[in-house]
Amino acid sequence: KxxxxxxxxxxxxxxxxxxxxxxxxxxxxxxxxxxxxxxxxxxxxxxxxxxxxxxxxxEEIVTYNAHLELVLQVVSVCSPVFSFLVLQFxxxxxxxxxxxxxxxxxxxxxxFLPKEEAKVQERKQFTEKDIFSDIKDGLAYIWHQKEIFFLLLVASSVNFFFAAFEFLLPFSNRLYGVKGAYATILTLGAIGSILGALVANKMKSSMRILLFLLLLAGIGVFIMGLPLPPYLSFSGNLVCEFFVTIFDIHVFSQVQTKVEDDYLGRVLSTIYTLAVLFMPIAKGLMTWLPSVRMESFLLIGAGVILFSLLAQLVAKQLQSKKQ
Incomplete structure (x- = not known):
């Protein structure tokens, strides 16, 4: 509905x-x-x-999410061309x-989507109190599901670094001194996302692997700040988007498979809300600081790498307590 x-x-x-x-x-x-x-x-x-x-x-959710991401990335690449043609004619x-x-x-x-058989529920008026009650129940559920809570925390927190990264990208032409650098970086990123979507369903999903994917994505960002030939530096975004795409697909797949249906909408809403909350903080910080420089790629990449390593340690502690 x-x-x-x-x-x-x-x-x-x-x-x-x-x-x-x-x-x-x-x-x-x-x-x-x-x-x-x-x-x-x-x-x-x-x-x-x-x-x-x-x-x-x-059991098909990872494959579905991978195919969906593939289609979305192909559309995102093709849509500007289609939009240009529409506006021209x-x-x-x-x-x-x-x-x-x-x-x-x-x-x-x-x-026309197939629908599950509706559960019989007592019809009652939906009030403002019900909304806050649902939010409270959703947060309580997330808190008690430690693995989901940790996954949500990791996925949302790392968005701080990637929001800063996205802030920096439009300045690529000036930073690299290469005309069309920004367009090239975005193109390579789209290629990385498409490749990531193609291989995502062939990888196993575990917390250790997810955090390792984040580390590799951080290395991709770090590469962009190294004194390398421009196009080699640009390829860092391909590496970053490749691993971020796989990470995103598996994160959402884990949430969709492990969270109870009654709480799924609330958990997903929480993920998106937390992700959005970190974006203005990161971009505000990047605006306030003298951040438009090549070293910022190194700092952001290092931040993602260190964050993933720290998350690995926390994940191991949680796993040992669970055992």
Whole structure:
């Protein structure tokens, strides 16, 4: 229902905006639409991850997530070209109509997804108290599931370093003194993500392996700060995205397979919320400090490496206590 509602709202909004002819109103409407879509995305993203367990067998979730990530990365590479062609040969109004159409198609596809037999529940009015109660129950569940809690903590915390890394990337042309450096780095990153998605389902998923993947991703970032030939330095992003993609696929797969269905949505929402919370902190720090320099790649990479090593030690202690 969440996915269908968000798709329907966004589709109707794009459709309505496509009929606006006044330029000033169009600008205001587009800003409003972006805000609404951002809010809708906040609801639909965890819902999309949560619904996977209803339509995909547990043992197939890693493979599904790997294939999904592969498709998403290919689309992310192709979409700028497609968008350019659409804007070249179609008006803004036609583009909005096309956007609305994609939302309506998504709405229909979700409506036809196979559904589990609904549980019989007593119908009652949903109140603000229920919302806070659900949040409290979700946090309590995460706290008591130590492995999930640790995984969530690692995945969210490491986002601090990668947010700083993403802040630095747009300055690549200036940092490397190479025209088109930023575009090349992004392209190599996309290739790394595609390759990572291709091999992710062939790897075993354990805490030790996940943390080792983070370490290797940190090495990729570190490479970008070394005094190497530019294109060799650029390849650090390929290495980074390759291992980060595998890490992300297995993290979400573990959450989807180990968390009870009743709590899955709340756990996923917590992951996304914590990840978003770290981003402004990291980017604010990068803005405040004189961070636009090559050494920042070294510091960020070293931070990821040290964090993964520290997490390895903590994971071993947790494992020994469990035994």
């Amino acid at each position: 969440i996915l269908m509602t968000t798709d329907l709202v966004c589709g109707l909004l794009c459709l309505a905006i496509s009929f606006i002819t006044n330029d000033s109103l169009m600008i205001a409407a587009l800003i409003f639409a972006n805000i609404v879509q951002a809010i809708a995305f906040g609801f639909s993203r965890p819902a999309n991850k949560a619904i996977i367990t209803e339509v995909v067998e547990k 179609a008006s803004l109004h036609m583009t909005l109509l096309l956007d609305a159409l994609t939302f309506f198609i998504a709405f229909v596809l979700v409506a």
